[in-house]
Amino acid sequence: MNMKKKFPIAFVLSLTLVSCLKDTPYMDVSNTPPVIEFGQSPAQGLQGPFPYDGDMTAPVDTAVALVLASPQVETDTLQTIVQIDPSQVTAFNEANGTSYAALPEDMYTISDTVNILPGYRVGILPVRLKFPGLANYALPLKIVGSYFLHKNSPVVISSNSDSFMWLF
Numbered sequence: 001m002n003m004k005k006k007f008p009i010a011f012v013l014s015l016t017l018v019s020c021l022k023d024t025p026y027m028d029v030s031n032t033p034p035v036i037e038f039g040q041s042p043a044q045g046l047q048g049p050f051p052y053d054g055d056m057t058a059p060v061d062t063a064v065a066l067v068l069a070s071p072q073v074e075t076d077t078l079q080t081i082v083q084i085d086p087s088q089v090t091a092f093n094e095a096n097g098t099s100y101a102a103l104p105e106d107m108y109t110i111s112d113t114v115n116i117l118p119g120y121r122v123g124i125l126p127v128r129l130k131f132p133g134l135a136n137y138a139l140p141l142k143i144v145g146s147y148f149l150h151k152n153s154p155v156v157i158s159s160n161s162d163s164f165m166w167l168f
Contacts, residue, residue, distance in 0.1 A: 030071050036080050036146040037161035039065030039122065059130045064141065064164055066114050066123040068155075078116040078155060080146040082125060088140035088165050100138040100167060107131050108139060115149075131168065140165040 066080055086102045093100055109128040116123035131137070141164045146155040 032071055033156050034068055034070035034074060034078075035156045035158050036078065036143060037067055037069065037158035038141070038143070038164040039067045040164065059128060062127050062129065064125040064127060066116065066125060066143070068116050068121045068123070069158075070121070073119055073121075074116075074148070075118050076148040076150045077118060078123070078146060079149050080114045080116070080123065080155075081144050082110075082112055082114060082141050083144050084110075085140045085142035085163060088142070088163055089138045092138070092165065100136055103131070103134075103137040103139045103168065107134065107137075110141075134168060137168045138165050139168070 066082075068074065068078055084102070089100050089102050092098065107130050109130070111126060114123040114125045125141075127139075129139075143157050143162045146157055147153060148155065
């Protein structure tokens with residue numbers, strides 16, 4: 001093979017190999033919007049509902065974590081609204097052949113808002129459980145809204161980590 005034939009082949013080969021050097025092996029998430037989700041959820045590889053392992057004979061103060069996933073540390077307070085979602089109990093019962101009932105309102109105290117302060121990524125939803133040995137109940141929670149207080153801008157609610165359910 002003469003030099004005139006080798007040069008184009010070598011040029012194309014080197015161009016092909018060098019062009020790969022510009023690719024980044026990682027996805028750029030620097031411009032993705034913040035997302036709010038429960039701390040234990042399918043997104044973390046944990047499939048709920050979550051059996052409660054605490055004392056079920058006396059009132060208990062416990063909590064559920066909410067996590068802000070964002071590429072940058074946020075400088076505004078994030079307020080998230082959480083509600084009881086009985087439809088989770090119905091769907092779980094139908095899918096699993098069980099007969100859980102939503103925990104009666106007088107058996108728990110829970111706030112409907114969680115604030116995640118600037119610079120933080122985790123918020124705590126305090127829960128007080130008041131059950132004297134009850135069983136076959138569920139406490140289903142759902143994120144229904146989330147926004148930055150001072151920016152007054154909504155935050156994306158994770159579609160696969162927007163709900164959490166405890167089983168008793």
